[in-house]
Amino acid sequence: MTKEECAQKTDEELVALTLKNQDFFSCLVERYEPKLRRYIQRISAATQEDAEDLLQEIFLKVYRNLRDFDQNLKFSSWIYRIAHNQVVSAWRKTKSRPPVIKFGADEDFLKFIATDEDLAGDTERKFSDEEVRKMLENLDHKYKEVLVLKFLEEKSYEEISDILQKPLGTVATLINRAKKQFAKIMEEQGIKF
Amino acid sequence: MEKLSNKILQKIKEEKIEPKPRWQFLLKNYAFWAAFGVSVIIGGLAFCVVLGILVDNDWDIYRLAAENPGKKIFLSLPFLWILALVLFLAAAFYYCKRTKCGYRYEVYSIIGLSILGSVILGSIFHFSFGIGREMEALVAEKVPYYQKFYSPCNDRILWLQPEKGLLAGEIIKISPPNSFDLKDFNGSFWVVKKDEDTFVLENEPLFEKEEVRIIGKQEEEKVFRAKEIRPWKKKCPALEKGK
Numbered sequence: 157m158t159k160e161e162c163a164q165k166t167d168e169e170l171v172a173l174t175l176k177n178q179d180f181f182s183c184l185v186e187r188y189e190p191k192l193r194r195y196i197q198r199i200s201a202a203t204q205e206d207a208e209d210l211l212q213e214i215f216l217k218v219y220r221n222l223r224d225f226d227q228n229l230k231f232s233s234w235i236y237r238i239a240h241n242q243v244v245s246a247w248r249k250t251k252s253r254p255p256v257i258k259f260g261a262d263e264d265f266l267k268f269i270a271t272d273e274d275l276a277g278d279t280e281r282k283f284s285d286e287e288v289r290k291m292l293e294n295l296d297h298k299y300k301e302v303l304v305l306k307f308l309e310e311k312s313y314e315e316i317s318d319i320l321q322k323p324l325g326t327v328a329t330l331i332n333r334a335k336k337q338f339a340k341i342m343e344e345q346g347i348k349f
Numbered sequence: 350m351e352k353l354s355n356k357i358l359q360k361i362k363e364e365k366i367e368p369k370p371r372w373q374f375l376l377k378n379y380a381f382w383a384a385f386g387v388s389v390i391i392g393g394l395a396f397c398v399v400l401g402i403l404v405d406n407d408w409d410i411y412r413l414a415a416e417n418p419g420k421k422i423f424l425s426l427p428f429l430w431i432l433a434l435v436l437f438l439a440a441a442f443y444y445c446k447r448t449k450c451g452y453r454y455e456v457y458s459i460i461g462l463s464i465l466g467s468v469i470l471g472s473i474f475h476f477s478f479g480i481g482r483e484m485e486a487l488v489a490e491k492v493p494y495y496q497k498f499y500s501p502c503n504d505r506i507l508w509l510q511p512e513k514g515l516l517a518g519e520i521i522k523i524s525p526p527n528s529f530d531l532k533d534f535n536g537s538f539w540v541v542k543k544d545e546d547t548f549v550l551e552n553e554p555l556f557e558k559e560e561v562r563i564i565g566k567q568e569e570e571k572v573f574r575a576k577e578i579r580p581w582k583k584k585c586p587a588l589e590k591g592k
């Protein structure tokens with residue numbers, strides 16, 4: 157199947173086709189590889205090689221569990237959930253410290269800081285790498301994770317609920333608390349918009 | 350560098366990896382729902398026993414019989430069954446969360462639903478079938494340790510305080526119209542007098558060999574005037590064996 161043909165199919169159609177012919181799975185892999193690679197690197201301290209291994213494991217798990225995909229969910233939510241669980245599982249296996257979320261001076265993240273209603277301020281304000289790093293280092297891991305999904309992966313509350321397998325209300329609370337903690341950290345560090 | 354999609358497809362083909370059959374996922378999901386249902390039902394049975402014990406509790410006599418009625422009432426509460434109810438509610442919560450869509454429900458809605466389910470089922474079990482008393486009696490019979498908490502066994506002492514107006518035992522002989530002979534649970538013989546004002550709960554007329562508990566007043570040595578007569582509770586398995 158060519159790239160163009162793949163692009164014309166929805167995720168759900170590709171799932172159905174893959175169950176008939178495994179070659180179609182490559183379309184799904186190619187569609188989600190860059191997104192998941194970026195997501196893995198955002199929520200873990202994975203190196204390029206680690207991310208590659210994790211991606212392989214994730215896609216194989218997706219393939220094995222393809223018949224478990226619930227059509228009531230978005231396929232993207234389902235695959236992100238598997239990726240999230242796989243990262244957490246790898247982190248537990250190695251018994252390393254909780255994954256460090258690397259926002260760096262991510263432009264998207266800076267955009268969020270500048271435009272979010274709760275943190276609104278002078279949108280012209282520029283943040284240094286060091287400032288962002290300092291703020292994020294002090295944010296709880298559970299908050300960093302929802303911030304990644306909400307503001308970097310641009311997922312809706314419902315999608316985050318399906319990915320993290322938490323009720324909608326809990327997701328809303330986490331995001332709200334994350335924003336508050338973020339604002340507090342900025343205040344403590346004397347960073348102003 | 351080789352494309353990831355090619356590597357994955359190659360691995361799938363080489364290792365002959367196949368998607369797992371759908372029935373496996375369905376079975377797992379149904380098993381969790383079934384476990385949730387069973388937990389709620391068992392929680393209902395535990396609630397049914399709690400209800401039975403609370404309904405049958407001698408709330409009104411503690412003020413007569415105990416020096417510290419508050420403490421006595423507190424100790425009479427069925428903590429073991431309440432603990433069992435809590436454990437099965439926790440199990441119901443755990444299994445519900447493990448179902449495919451369980452994560453969508455808030456903690457309070459799952460716990461609330463489980464409590465509601467157990468309370469409704471427990472009430473039906475108790476008021477329609479009287480299962481609670483039977484279940485508690487069965488547990489007392491099969492688990493000797495439980496007899497320490499079983500009121501038909503440990504309430505005998507409470508009801509053998511004639512000086513405080515409480516007496517319990519087995520009717521030996523009915524002497525119409527207004528008295529009967531009673532052998533109390535300590536083996537002493539009594540003449541129990543009653544009159545038209547004596548309130549007899551259930552089982553009227555009284556019959557020989559019936560076990561009863563009586564609220565009234567000791568008039569003379571081994572003569573007791575009854576104000577209220579209630580049937581005794583279930584048999585105490587330990588004492589039945591000793592008979």
